Structure formats: C-alpha cells, structure tokens
Amino acid sequence: xxxxxxxxxDPRETQRLQDQAGTLVDxxxxxxxxxxxxxxxxxxCGVGAQTxxxxxxxxxxxxxxxxxxxxxxxxxxxxxHAAGVRNVTLRRADIFDLPFPPAxxxxxxxxxxLEHLPQPIAGLHxxxxxxxxxxxxxxxxxxxGSAYFHPDSEYARKAIRCQVDLQAKAGGNALIGRALxxxxxxxxxxxxxxxxxxxxxxxxxxxxxxxxxxxxxxxMIEGVRSAAISGGLISxxxxxxxxxxLYRTAADDGIFCYTFFKAFGINSPICADCGHVGxxxx
Amino acid sequence: xxxxxxxxxDPRETQRLQDQAGTLVDxxxxxxxxxxxxxxxxxxCGVGAQTxxxxxxxxxxxxxxxxxxxxxxxxxxxxxHAAGVRNVTLRRADIFDLPFPPAxxxxxxxxxxLEHLPQPIAGLHxxxxxxxxxxxxxxxxxxxGSAYFHPDSEYARKAIRCQVDLQAKAGGNALIGRALxxxxxxxxxxxxxxxxxxxxxxxxxxxxxxxxxxxxxxxMIEGVRSAAISGGLISxxxxxxxxxxLYRTAADDGIFCYTFFKAFGINSPICADCGHVGxxxx
Numbered sequence: 001x002x003x004x005x006x007x008x009x010d011p012r013e014t015q016r017l018q019d020q021a022g023t024l025v026d027x028x029x030x031x032x033x034x035x036x037x038x039x040x041x042x043x044x045c046g047v048g049a050q051t052x053x054x055x056x057x058x059x060x061x062x063x064x065x066x067x068x069x070x071x072x073x074x075x076x077x078x079x080x081h082a083a084g085v086r087n088v089t090l091r092r093a094d095i096f097d098l099p100f101p102p103a104x105x106x107x108x109x110x111x112x113x114l115e116h117l118p119q120p121i122a123g124l125h126x127x128x129x130x131x132x133x134x135x136x137x138x139x140x141x142x143x144x145g146s147a148y149f150h151p152d153s154e155y156a157r158k159a160i161r162c163q164v165d166l167q168a169k170a171g172g173n174a175l176i177g178r179a180l181x182x183x184x185x186x187x188x189x190x191x192x193x194x195x196x197x198x199x200x201x202x203x204x205x206x207x208x209x210x211x212x213x214x215x216x217x218x219x220m221i222e223g224v225r226s227a228a229i230s231g232g233l234i235s236x237x238x239x240x241x242x243x244x245x246l247y248r249t250a251a252d253d254g255i256f257c258y259t260f261f262k263a264f265g266i267n268s269p270i271c272a273d274c275g276h277v278g279x280x281x282x
Numbered sequence: 283x284x285x286x287x288x289x290x291x292d293p294r295e296t297q298r299l300q301d302q303a304g305t306l307v308d309x310x311x312x313x314x315x316x317x318x319x320x321x322x323x324x325x326x327c328g329v330g331a332q333t334x335x336x337x338x339x340x341x342x343x344x345x346x347x348x349x350x351x352x353x354x355x356x357x358x359x360x361x362x363h364a365a366g367v368r369n370v371t372l373r374r375a376d377i378f379d380l381p382f383p384p385a386x387x388x389x390x391x392x393x394x395x396l397e398h399l400p401q402p403i404a405g406l407h408x409x410x411x412x413x414x415x416x417x418x419x420x421x422x423x424x425x426x427g428s429a430y431f432h433p434d435s436e437y438a439r440k441a442i443r444c445q446v447d448l449q450a451k452a453g454g455n456a457l458i459g460r461a462l463x464x465x466x467x468x469x470x471x472x473x474x475x476x477x478x479x480x481x482x483x484x485x486x487x488x489x490x491x492x493x494x495x496x497x498x499x500x501x502m503i504e505g506v507r508s509a510a511i512s513g514g515l516i517s518x519x520x521x522x523x524x525x526x527x528l529y530r531t532a533a534d535d536g537i538f539c540y541t542f543f544k545a546f547g548i549n550s551p552i553c554a555d556c557g558h559v560g561x562x563x564x
Contacts, residue, residue: 145434146539148427150461179432181484182535196482196539202463204475253464257428257478257541 024212027197028111028140028260029053036060038106042088043095043127044068044113048076050140054109055085064105066093096126103132111140114183118171124187133269137189138262143177146198146259147217149249156249159221159242162228169231177261189265190277201256213256218246306494309479310393310422310542311335318342320388324370325377325409326350326395330358332422336391337367346387348375378408385414393422396465400453406469413549419471421545425459428480428541429499431531438531441503441524444510451513459543471547472559483538495538500528 029050034040038061045051045065055063067073070092080088093099095113108127114120124137131137144164149156167174176183184192201208222243228234234242249256268277311332316322320343327333327347337345349355352374362370375381377395390409396402406419413419426446431438449456458465459478466474483490504525510516516524531538550559 143430145430148425148460150457150464152427152457175432175434178430178537178539181486181537182432185535193486194482194484196480198478198480198541200476200478202476204463253467255460255463257460259480259539 023208024199025053027199028262029057031262032057032109032138034058034061034063034107037062039104040064040107040109041066041100041105041127041130042109042111044110044116045072045076045090046112047072048079050111051076051088052079052083052085055080055088056083059087061087061107063088064091064100065089066091066095066098068092068094095123098126098130100130102129103135104130105135106132107136107138109138112142114139114180115141115167115174115176116170116172120173120176120183121187124183124189128187128189128267131267133267135267137184137265137267139180139184139264140260140262141177141180142174142258142260144174146177146257148257149246150253150255151245151248153242153245153248155238155242156245157242158234159228159239159246162233162239163221163224165233166224166227166231177259180261180263184263184265187265188267188270190268192263192265194261194263197260197262199256199258199260201250203252203254209250209254209256212258213250213254214247217256217258218243218250221246305490306481307335309481310544311339313544314339314391314420316340316343316345316389319344321386322346322389322391323348323382323387323409323412324391324393326392326398327354327358327372328394329354330361332393333358333370334361334365334367337362337370338365341369343369343389345370346373346382347371348373348377348380350374350376377405380408380412382412384411385417386412387417388414389418389420391420394424396421396462397423397449397456397458398452398454402455402458402465403469406465406471410469410471410549415549415551417549419466419545419547419549421462421466422542423459423462423545424456424540424542426456428459428539430539431528432535432537433527433530435524435527435530437520437524438527439524440516441510441521441528444515444521445503445506447515448506448509448513459541462543462545466545466547469547470549470552472550474545474547476543476545479542479544481538481540481542483532485534485536491532491538494540495532495536496529499538499540500525500532503528 040061040063042054042063042065045067051065065088073090073092077090108131117123144160147160164174181192181194199212201213225239228239229236248254270277322343322345324333324336324345324347327349333347347370355372355374359372390413399405426442429442446456463474463476481494483495507521510521511518530536552559
C-alpha cells in the first residue's frame, strides 16, 4: 500500500476493504449456526458487535442477548433495529445472577467476555447452569500474546505488554485465548474442542492492513496510552515508539499476525454416583 | 495424558501418534505436488527429512536434491533407498554456486533453509537464476517467535530467546517465517502468497503433545543448553526452569502453539525497459 493511497474514496476499493473486514467476521462466526426453534443465550453482548452476525447466521433461532450495562443494551437495540433483526430479545442481566431458571437454553454463546472476568471458571459455571443437558457452549476469545510482527520491535512488544498488564490489573486476562481448552474442561464441559483462527496480514491484503492491523489492534493498544504512562508501566517515549513500530508493520513490507481461539463444549450430564458421562434418554 | 501413560507400548497408541505426526507433514507438504515430467530443485535437502515426502507427493516429477554437506547427502541417499524412492537425483552443491545452467528447473523447493543463511535474499536470487521463466518457488520456514503456550512462563520465553540469539549469532534468523512475504518480493518473485500453518496442541491431541511439543520443539530448545550457558546468555537455573516450563505445557491442562509459514512465488520475467511483468509467449 503506497503512502498516497487514500482509503475509501474509490467505491471499488471501499468494497474490497469491506469484503476483507467481512473475512474476519467469517473467520470467527461462519461456523456457528443454531437450528430453527433452538434457544440461545448470548451472554455479555456488549454493544452488539457480534449480535447482528449471530442472529443473521441463525435466523430461525430464538436468541436472548444479555449484558450488565443498560447503555450497552440500548446501543445493541439500535444496531438490531437498524439491521432489521427480529429474532433477538434483549435484557439487562449479570452473568453471575442470571434471571433464568436452570436448563433454560439449548446453547450459550460467549464472545470476548471471559477475558474481562476475574473468575472465568465461575462465569462458565454460572452459564452452564442455565444450559440444558446436552446443550452446547461456544466461546470466542482473542490472545494478545499471540501478536507478532515484522519488523519485530521490542518497543511494540512492551506497548502490548502494557495492555496485558492493565487488563490483568482490572481483573481480566488478555492472554485467555490459548487457555480455553483447560478452562472449559475445568468448568465441566465435555467433548471440548478448540480451533485457533489466525489472522495473517501482509500487503497483499490491504483490507486487513487497514481494518485489522491499523484500526483494530494498533488503535486498541494506542487507547491505553494514558493509563499505561500514568500507571508507570512505561515511559511516554517508549510507548510512542512502540505504537509507531506497530503502525510500521502496516507498511508494504510489514507483517502482522494475531490469533483468536474458538472453543466448543457440551453440557453432558455427569452421573453423581460414578462420575461417568450420562447418555441421552432413549 | 496421564503420568503413567507409557508411549509406544500399545500398538494402537503408537499408530495414533504416528498418524498425528503425519498430520504435521500434511500441514506443511500436502499442497505441494509437481506435475509429471516437471523438473524440481530441492535446495538444501539436509538429511532428507522432507525429501521422501516431496518425492512421494510428486511421483512423476524429476527431482534434484542438493546439499552442501556430503554427509547429509549420504544420509539422504540411505533414506531414499529405504523408502524405495526413485525419482530423486542427489548432488553435493552450494546454493550460492550451483552447478546448473540458468533456467534449468520448472520449480524450486526450499524447506528450513533460509533460516540458516546470513543473506537470505542473495540465496533466493541464486535460486531464481536456475529457475525457468514462469517457474515457481516454494519456501517453508518456522518462526520461533510464534511459539506461545499455557501456562505462560517468562523462563520458557527466555530459553527460547537463547535459541533465537544463538541462531542470529551464527548468521541465521529463527524468526524468518513471518518475513517470507517481503523476502520473496524483494528477491523479485511475482504473485507472492504466504499461508501460515499453525500447530495448536492441547491434551486432545496426544500425538502432537508427544511428537511436537515434547520431542520436536522442547527437545530443540534443550539442545542449545550448553551453548546458551557457556555463551553467557542465561544462567543454568533459569534455562533449566525454562525447559521444565516448556515440558509443563505438555501436561493435561497445557497448551502449545507454533506457526510455520509457507510461501509461493512465480519467476515472472520482467521487461528490462518498462519494468512490467511480461506475458508468456503465445
């Protein structure tokens, strides 16, 4: 991508960027589709970034999306209305105090939520309770420790480490993606399978250079600048050099790599006597 | 995998481990197959670790495998003989002084070679010379900076860094995988495409736990112990803790991630006047 490339003025180019942003949505969500009539709980929908996609991929499913923030629910409502989505019910609720009877849902879907919970296993337990026997749990998380790039840069790695440390200080875990397999198993899910979804960005993919390397990942790191500096985690000049080096990876000869993880598990009933997984009633 | 699991005694288990080691071979090589009668140069075949697979996937191609070491050529010869491979000619040769006329080969194949060259672009240039116009270049490399794991460990990261630093000191680059796209473009290849091949290992994949996490990656890091310690890169106890932490990632709740990169480019003739890519003669 040359320096005088102006993003968004050429409609064909705009379309290409949107298509490649769509590639990322496909990468994470295209293999999640719930059957007609099945009930799905989306826990921690936030501002609905994933909700529209979730609903579009499962048009016959009955989706309930909850979030602890009333503002986020209002924003999600606006998004769903604008997109004409009609199979989602919104509700303000706390994952740790859900207003649903046990075994209410056929499926639970969780995207970029566990990374914020001080006790992710307790969160998974709470969600497992409202899941029917044999119901499925799907979890998607990123992992900031999976980011590496060319040219490599110690400053860029330090700036990313600030984000990881700040999230840890807030009780979260920005490296949680890699740990989904043991987390779901510890929370009692059965038949756990995890698949990594790697985003590899080179200059042959201008939509991802712009939409992922620059506007998603680097912008996110840039967003913790004042917290990192005022928290004494890094000097101003080191942080700025780190961010500049991250933008440098978006140049014509730069490379950026990041991996999301998607986990799937089943709420198999366990025999209280012998501990074995039960079988569905015939 | 429980602690009393004994690897290799149960024939079914042995088969399963072999199958999963085969998965890794498939991951790297299954999409490389050269047509009947095409000539292929495998440059830097080493002890023939990839040569048997290369030949098996392209039984009709005429493969010439070269290496700078006569001992390695002899070992490759033994492997090919044992496997009954008949479409490979072996020859001792230096990549920078190849005994072939220009434009001798339809394809060049290079696996785990660039990482050892102080001047990888010069190496690609030398190989490009013996490639016919419109011939293809295929390159596979690892990237030790792509390794991350659960539980995370600063000591394990330090031990890996020793291997990276030692390889750099020897003139190589253990982080070269991520840079294949700009390297092939700088060497003048056209239509460069790179695809990452991520190896994700959890306890659900015992063959990879044993065959990759333990016996490939961690064993390789363990192999630089004395060089790292005598070179003053790390203390004995830090290195040993790092290696122990890498083995720890092979436990039932551990995770290991690593990414190989595979690049493909075309030796398109470039017009000496205008610099544009030529078209094949009609």
